[in-house]
Amino acid sequence: MSVQSQLQSQEPILDIRSVxxxxxxxxxxxxxxxxxxxxxxxxxxxDNGAGKSTLIKTISGVYxxxxxxxxxxxxxVRFATPEAARAHGIETIYQDLAxxxxxxxxxxxxxxxxxxRRLFGFLxxxxxxxxxxxxxxxxxxLDFHVNRLDAPVGRFxxxxxxxxxxGRAIYWNARVLIMDEPTAALGVPEQRxxxxxxxxxxxxxxxxxxxxxxxQDIFAVADRIVVLRRGTLAGERKITDTNPDEIVKxxxxx
Amino acid sequence: xxxxxxxxSRADPTQSRSRQLVLxxxxxxxxxxxxxxLIFFEIWSRISYGQTFLxxxxxxQSIAIFAVAPLLLALGSTFVIISGGIDLSVGFIMGLAAVIxxxxxxxxxxxxxxxxxxxxxxxxxxxxxxxxxxxxxxxxSKLKVPPFIGxxxxxxxxxxxxFLLAGGTxxxxxxxxxxxxxxxxxxxxxxxxxxxxxxVLLMHYVLSQTRFGQHTYAIGANEQAAIRAGINVxxxxxKLYLLSxxxxxxxxxxxxxRFTAGAAQAGEPLLLDSIAAVVIGGASLFGGSGTILGTxxxxxxxxxxxxxxxxxxxxxxxxxxxxxxxxxxxxxxDQTQRKLGGDR
Numbered sequence: 001m002s003v004q005s006q007l008q009s010q011e012p013i014l015d016i017r018s019v020x021x022x023x024x025x026x027x028x029x030x031x032x033x034x035x036x037x038x039x040x041x042x043x044x045x046x047d048n049g050a051g052k053s054t055l056i057k058t059i060s061g062v063y064x065x066x067x068x069x070x071x072x073x074x075x076x077v078r079f080a081t082p083e084a085a086r087a088h089g090i091e092t093i094y095q096d097l098a099x100x101x102x103x104x105x106x107x108x109x110x111x112x113x114x115x116x117r118r119l120f121g122f123l124x125x126x127x128x129x130x131x132x133x134x135x136x137x138x139x140x141x142l143d144f145h146v147n148r149l150d151a152p153v154g155r156f157x158x159x160x161x162x163x164x165x166x167g168r169a170i171y172w173n174a175r176v177l178i179m180d181e182p183t184a185a186l187g188v189p190e191q192r193x194x195x196x197x198x199x200x201x202x203x204x205x206x207x208x209x210x211x212x213x214x215x216q217d218i219f220a221v222a223d224r225i226v227v228l229r230r231g232t233l234a235g236e237r238k239i240t241d242t243n244p245d246e247i248v249k250x251x252x253x254x
Numbered sequence: 255x256x257x258x259x260x261x262x263s264r265a266d267p268t269q270s271r272s273r274q275l276v277l278x279x280x281x282x283x284x285x286x287x288x289x290x291x292l293i294f295f296e297i298w299s300r301i302s303y304g305q306t307f308l309x310x311x312x313x314x315q316s317i318a319i320f321a322v323a324p325l326l327l328a329l330g331s332t333f334v335i336i337s338g339g340i341d342l343s344v345g346f347i348m349g350l351a352a353v354i355x356x357x358x359x360x361x362x363x364x365x366x367x368x369x370x371x372x373x374x375x376x377x378x379x380x381x382x383x384x385x386x387x388x389x390x391x392x393x394x395s396k397l398k399v400p401p402f403i404g405x406x407x408x409x410x411x412x413x414x415x416x417f418l419l420a421g422g423t424x425x426x427x428x429x430x431x432x433x434x435x436x437x438x439x440x441x442x443x444x445x446x447x448x449x450x451x452x453x454v455l456l457m458h459y460v461l462s463q464t465r466f467g468q469h470t471y472a473i474g475a476n477e478q479a480a481i482r483a484g485i486n487v488x489x490x491x492x493k494l495y496l497l498s499x500x501x502x503x504x505x506x507x508x509x510x511x512r513f514t515a516g517a518a519q520a521g522e523p524l525l526l527d528s529i530a531a532v533v534i535g536g537a538s539l540f541g542g543s544g545t546i547l548g549t550x551x552x553x554x555x556x557x558x559x560x561x562x563x564x565x566x567x568x569x570x571x572x573x574x575x576x577x578x579x580x581x582x583x584x585x586x587x588d589q590t591q592r593k594l595g596g597d598r
Binding site for chain 1: 465474479480482483485
């Protein structure tokens with residue numbers, strides 16, 4: 001493919017080869033292939049029912065593929081669970097964020113794997129200073145400078161919470177981030193902030209799959225657009241070679 | 255959480271200083287209630303009787319002893335309520351533990367020296383209390399029964415079993431060690447109060463400083479988030495109901511020691527008092543918030559109201575009115591705090 005030829009010098013971090021998935025009689029994915037390179041943002045577009053969700057859930061270990069192959073960093077992988085995918089550095093950030101609103105940024109980053117320290121040399125207690133420090137550093141890497149490290153994340157705005165969810169992923173060294181409609185629930189200034197967040201992640205060499213209905217956002221951050229239609233690849237365009245009209249035509253067909 | 259009161263930041267310029275102040279006060283409302291009540295009774299006592307209310311060690315100890323049983327139930331309920339659940343069975347688990355502890359102490363006393371017999375009674379009471387707690391946990395975590403219904407069922411079961419085992423009456427215990435546990439003093443302080451304070455410190459540590467406590471808060475705020483973070487939520491919920499039952503069991507054992515008798519109805523009036531203590535202490539019945547120290551203040555508020563009204567010769571039924579009013583005020587303050595704090 002011409003689009004990928006310029007990146008061919010590099011090995012794809014994620015290589016999806018004719019993956020198929022069926023639910024009973026419905027073929028949700030009919031042999032979809034796509035590749036994702038480090039430091040690249042790929043937008044996944046398509047109408048409802050095109051297979052976007054199924055594809056990302058297959059990548060992130062929620063579903064097992066019925067056919068085809070997924071290669072991660074050159075190796076064929078099969079993730080039985082989302083935890084297995086996460087352990088490889090594939091992190092999915094869901095629309096509903098999956099944050100505990102009553103806990104601090106640090107506590108959210110470390111939820112389920114909290115660091116402990118010993119008080120008076122024997123009493124194990126949560127290492128809140130370490131969590132706060134990691135939170136501050138991680139958020140600074142995303143260009144979010146927060147002072148309120150002891151405030152629950154429920155007090156933050158939608159965009160800031162989105163940043164916390166992303167911060168958790170990058171703290172644990174996610175190499176591939178899958179973002180499902182990251183701007184959907186946000187106001188316009190917040191959407192801009194998330195867009196700049198994605199550009200920031202890209203600059204750090206992380207690969208991002210970004211699902212959105214918002215063509216404006218797609219054109220603002222994506223390097224490539226992969227369009228699905230009824231479980232097949234309808235087309236793939238470099239962002240500089242296309243325009244919103246063409247993408248819409250690919251999405252609806254005809 | 256005290257953390258909820260800290261506001262100042264670039265990240266949130268909309269928080270004004272006066273709002274910060276309101277939030278800070280709201281977070282401490284249980285202690286504020288307690289202070290206001292104590293001031294009220296102190297003034298009343300000085301005017302009417304010309305003597306102190308608070309600074310009498312007799313009154314202070316009576317209030318502390320009053321607070322012990324509802325507080326023990328409330329400690330377990332604090333965890334359960336923070337996780338978004340509720341445990342209605344604690345009152346009768348307490349009664350069951352009291353009856354079992356009395357029976358076991360008497361039975362063991364036939365062949366063992368009194369001290370060993372007391373230990374057998376204590377362990378028996380605590381272990382048997384875990385039974386209904388385990389069933390609660392399995393019903394709620396595995397069979398997905400709503401906590402209100404599951405524990406209401408266990409309320410009936412524990413109640414019936416406790417009355418059956420007690421033969422419909424109270425079970426007297428004759429064991430001097432057991433009586434000393436319930437009524438003795440150590441360094442001038444009632445032993446039951448010392449045990450309760452130690453238990454409070456332990457529960458405060460578990461809730462505020464361990465992963466177990468942290469995960470309890472996370473489950474209460476967003477169960478999906480906890481699951482996605484890799485926390486074994488069903489297992490955690492089973493542990494919570496075991497803990498709640500253990501607290502109720504301890505309450506029952508101490509009750510049997512204090513009255514040297516086990517009674518099935520020991521905890522009957524305490525269920526609502528204990529939930530009230532948790533709510534006055536700042537926990538939300540929607541889950542996600544609450545602290546042990548808040549619950550302690552809540553339990554003391556209720557004990558001061560109950561003891562204080564008797565002390566100033568008000569008809570005892572006013573207690574219910576007063577506690578009810580405090581609960582309602584507490585919930586209203588909580589909602590205002592949420593609105594101001596922007597919590598969802």
